[in-house]
Amino acid sequence: MKEDLIIDGCAFTETEFTGVTEDVLHSKMDAFFLTIPGEGNGYVASTRSIGKIYNMLDNPKYGLMIAKSVADIYKAKEDGKKALILAFQNPNSIENSLEQLRVFYELGVRGIQMTYNDANFIGTGCCESQDGGLTDFGKRVLKMMNRLGMLVDVSHIATAGFWDVIETSTKPIIATHSNAKTLCSHPRNLNDDQIKAINANDGLIGITFAGQFLEEDYNNACIDSVYRHIDYMLNLLGNDDHVGFGSDFDGISHPPYNIHGVQDYKPLIEYLQSKNYSDSTIEKITHKNVLNLLSKVL
Numbered sequence: 001m002k003e004d005l006i007i008d009g010c011a012f013t014e015t016e017f018t019g020v021t022e023d024v025l026h027s028k029m030d031a032f033f034l035t036i037p038g039e040g041n042g043y044v045a046s047t048r049s050i051g052k053i054y055n056m057l058d059n060p061k062y063g064l065m066i067a068k069s070v071a072d073i074y075k076a077k078e079d080g081k082k083a084l085i086l087a088f089q090n091p092n093s094i095e096n097s098l099e100q101l102r103v104f105y106e107l108g109v110r111g112i113q114m115t116y117n118d119a120n121f122i123g124t125g126c127c128e129s130q131d132g133g134l135t136d137f138g139k140r141v142l143k144m145m146n147r148l149g150m151l152v153d154v155s156h157i158a159t160a161g162f163w164d165v166i167e168t169s170t171k172p173i174i175a176t177h178s179n180a181k182t183l184c185s186h187p188r189n190l191n192d193d194q195i196k197a198i199n200a201n202d203g204l205i206g207i208t209f210a211g212q213f214l215e216e217d218y219n220n221a222c223i224d225s226v227y228r229h230i231d232y233m234l235n236l237l238g239n240d241d242h243v244g245f246g247s248d249f250d251g252i253s254h255p256p257y258n259i260h261g262v263q264d265y266k267p268l269i270e271y272l273q274s275k276n277y278s279d280s281t282i283e284k285i286t287h288k289n290v291l292n293l294l295s296k297v298l
Contacts, residue, residue, distance in 0.1 A: 004028075005030045005031075005073075005077065005286065005287035005291075006028050006029045006030055006031075006245070006265055006286045006287060007029075007030060007031040007032070007073070007244070007245070007286070007287045007290045007291070008029055008031070008032040008033070008206075008245045008246065008247050008249070008262065009032075009033050009174065009176040009177060009204070009206030009244055009245060009246035009290060010032075010033050010035070010089075010155075010176040010177040010206060010208065010246040010247065010248045010251070011029065011032035011033065011034075011247055011248070011249050011250065011262060012032060012033075012034045012035060012249070012250045012251070016037050017034065017037050017049075017053060018056075019056065019062045019064070020062070020063075020064065020082065023261055023262070023263040024082070024261075024262055024263075025063050025082070026263075027261075027262040027263045027265060028262075028265045028266055028269075029082065029262040029265060030073070030076070030077050030082060030083065030287070031067060031073045031076065031077075031082065031083035031084075031085065031287075032082070032083075032084065032085070032262075033084075033085045033086075033087045033111055033176060033246075034053075034084045034085065034086055034087065035087055035088070035089045035251070036049050036050060036053075036086055036087065036088055036093075036109070037049040037052075039088050039089065039090045039091075039092065039093050040090045040092055040093075040116075041093075042092065042093055042095070043093045043094075043095055043097075043100050045093070046088075046093035046104070047093075047103070047104075047107065050086065050104075050107045050108070050109075053066070053084070053086075054066070057084075063080070063081050063082060064076075064081055064082050064083075064084055065079070065081045065082075065083055065084070066083075066084050066085075066086060066108050067083035067084060067085050067110075068108050068110060068298070069294075069298055070291055070294050070295050070298065073291070073294075085110050085111060086107070086108050086109045086110060086111075087109065087110065087111035087112065087113070087151070087153070087176070088104075088109065088111070088112045088113060089113045089116055089153075089155075089156070090113070090116040090120075091112050091113060091114065091115070091116075091120060091122055091141075092116075092120055092121075094112075094121070094122075094141065095121065096121045096137055098140060098141065098144055101141060101144055101145070102144075102148070105148045105149075105150060109150065110149075110150055110151060110298055111150060111151035111153055111174070111176070112141075112145060112150055112151070112152065112153060113153035113154075113155055113156055113157075113176070114134070114138065114141075114142070114152065114153065114154060114156075114157050114161060114165065115156055115157045115158070115161065116156050117156055119132065121135060121137050121138070122134060122135060122137065122138035122141055123135060123138045123157060123158065123161040123164070124157070124158040124160070124161050125156055125157065125158060126156055126157060126158050126159075126187050126188055127187065128158060131158050131159050131160045132158050132160055132161060133158075133160040133161050133163070133164040134161050134164040134165065134168065138161075138164075139164070139168050142165065142168050142169055143168070143170075146169060146170050146171045149297055149298045150297070150298075151173070151174050151293070151294075151297055151298075152165060152169055152171070152173045152174070153173070153174050153175065153176050154173055154174070154175050154178075154198075155175045155176050155177050155178045155188070155206075155246075156188065159194075162194055162197075163197075166197050166201060169201070171296065171297050172201055172202040172203040172204070172293055172296055172297060173198065173201055173203040174203055174204045174205075174206070174293060175190060175194075175198060175203070175204070175205045175206065175246075176206045176246045177206050177207075177208035177210070177213075177246035177247070177248045178190050178205055178206070178207075178208060178213070178246070179207060179208055179213045179214060179229045180192075180195065180229050180232045180233060180236075182232065183214075183228060183229055183232055184212075184213055184214055184215055184216060184229075185216065186212055186213050188213055189213055190205065192236060195233055195236055195237065196236070196237065198242060199237045199239070199241075199242045202242075202293075202296070203242060203293065204242055204243070204244055204289055204290055204293045205233060205242060205243055205244070205246075206244050206245055206246020206247075206290075207226060207229050207230055207233075207243065207244070207245060207246060207247075208246050208247060208248045208252075209221075209226055209247040209248060209249065209252065209255055209256055209259055210248050210252040210254065210255070211225075211252070211254035211255060211256060212254055214226065214229065214256065218254040219254075219257070221254065221255070221256040221257065222256045222257055222258050222259075223256055223258050223259050223267065223268060223271050224271075225256060226256065226259065226268065227271060227272060227275060230243055230272070230285065231275070234281075240280075240281045240284050240285065240289075241284065241289060241292075242289060243284075243285055243289065244284075244285055244286070244287075244289045244290045245285065245286065247262070249261050249262055269282060269286065272285070
């Protein structure tokens with residue numbers, strides 16, 4: 001491949017972040033979306049968490065930098081560092097304040113998942129007993145995110161909310177860590193119409209490696225399961241422009257039995273090559289598609 005980059009749309013989640021392991025530092029992954037620790041505990045907790053991350057990254061031993069743009073991702077690569085893209089999976093820290101949303105943007109947050117599993121000020125999560133769309137406030141949040149240049153993430157949102165996002169957003173969206181419901185019927189996964197809508201929106205779907213989203217029995221999840229979800233979407237869409245990685249490593253309890261962490265990206269890429277994926281397609285999946293999305297949104 002001409003350009004050796006791997007970007008993961010959801011590699012580290014809401015557990016306390018104290019840096020990355022040696023495995024991550026020496027892995028092929030170059031950039032990842034970091035879910036902000038303490039995001040479910042309100043505005044003050046989240047802002048303190050962000051401040052703690054900035055203070056920590058002042059020390060060069062961590063080998064990390066916060067990326068607010070595509071240029072920052074390339075700079076991190078040139079400097080031998082991993083790039084972090086700050087993101088919320090649970091947007092409760094915004095509360096019901098557009099001013100707090102603006103503060104998070106200024107602090108470097110570049111992605112917000114509209115809901116987690118339950119309902120909030122913005123909309124309804126996918127695990128609520130009743131389907132629901134975006135609230136009026138949620139639509140104002142989305143429009144402000146479009147204006148500022150923040151990624152709108154539809155992983156975890158209820159079906160009606162998904163379609164509200166598609167109708168309301170003026171920029172491409174992302175499902176950072178979601179798979180194909182046709183292959184695995186988990187409510188977190190996307191049906192064919194949703195996958196096609198993200199394609200039409202010029203957005204991106206990050207394939208997650210969580211076993212329960214790959215196979216009906218997560219014990220059967222393996223490297224081939226990841227490939228099958230990628231391949232299903234490529235065939236459904238008839239192109240390779242809207243699929244990437246959103247592994248959710250460090251946030252999943254049931255990873256595939258033969259993919260244990262980001263250190264296993266190399267065998268995963270080799271597996272895709274064994275399926276006769278071209279270098280061009282693999283480059284798109286590993287980084288070009290997400291860089292294209294970021295360049296249009298941020």
